[in-house]
Amino acid sequence: MAATSEDAKAALADAERIHSATAVDEALDRMADDLTRHYRDRDPVLVCVMTGGLIPAGHLLTRLEFPLQLDYVHATRYQGSTEGGDLEWMAGPNLSLEGRDVILVDDILDGGWTLATIKDHLLAQGAASVACAVLVSKRIARQVDIEAEYVGLEVEDRYVFGFGMDYEEYHRNLRGIYAL
Ligand SMILES: O=P(O)(O)OC[C@H]1O[C@H](OP(=O)(O)OP(=O)(O)O)[C@H](O)[C@@H]1O
Numbered sequence: 111m112a113a114t115s116e117d118a119k120a121a122l123a124d125a126e127r128i129h130s131a132t133a134v135d136e137a138l139d140r141m142a143d144d145l146t147r148h149y150r151d152r153d154p155v156l157v158c159v160m161t162g163g164l165i166p167a168g169h170l171l172t173r174l175e176f177p178l179q180l181d182y183v184h185a186t187r188y189q190g191s192t193e194g195g196d197l198e199w200m201a202g203p204n205l206s207l208e209g210r211d212v213i214l215v216d217d218i219l220d221g222g223w224t225l226a227t228i229k230d231h232l233l234a235q236g237a238a239s240v241a242c243a244v245l246v247s248k249r250i251a252r253q254v255d256i257e258a259e260y261v262g263l264e265v266e267d268r269y270v271f272g273f274g275m276d277y278e279e280y281h282r283n284l285r286g287i288y289a290l
């Protein structure tokens with residue numbers, strides 16, 4: 111049965127805040143500095159992975175003061191659950207990525223299947239390069255061979271939510287990061 115807002119409130123009350131809003135802001139500043147150093151003259155396309163990538167991508171974008179284009183893909187394998195399944199591809203990208211340098215932005219790198227699959231897909235569409243930028247990297251053995259080039263924060267192997275990441279589709283709007 112789908113979780114209610116009361117369930118979501120109860121989960122938050124029991125959760126531990128593992129990164130404050132300030133820590134998230136500082137991590138985004140560091141990521142933006144690194145991305146600016148590498149991409150300021152490369153006319154990249156920033157591709158946001160919906161839905162969780164929306165919040166980190168939006169906050170990163172306002173810190174990237176150089177020419178870039180924005181696109182998105184919508185792909186999901188958790189669908190409001192805490193266990194991942196097969197990746198369902200729903201939409202995007204819309205721009206031609208032929209010869210372009212792509213910054214693929216998501217909220218979290220966990221088992222790695224999502225970013226690995228999307229990265230392969232974008233390279234198959236002709237992208238010159240695809241680098242992954244994630245707000246959070248979970249410290250676990252990946253299911254596939256992928257790592258992010260740009261990482262904001264690390265978390266241990268717990269289900270986390272906030273700043274894009276959901277608890278049963280709730281709590282993406284929290285400014286800190288919480289663990290069950
Ligand atoms: O590294 P993985 O184990 O593949 O997990 C990471 C992915 O899982 C979440 O997406 P989800 O499928 O839950 O969709 P959402 O973005 O709508 O939350 C998250 O946003 C990442 O895209």
Ligand code: HPA
Pocket residue numbers: 188218220268269270271275276277
């Ligand atoms: O720990 C997580 N939290 C939220 N979404 C996720 N998608 C993969 N892992 C997670």
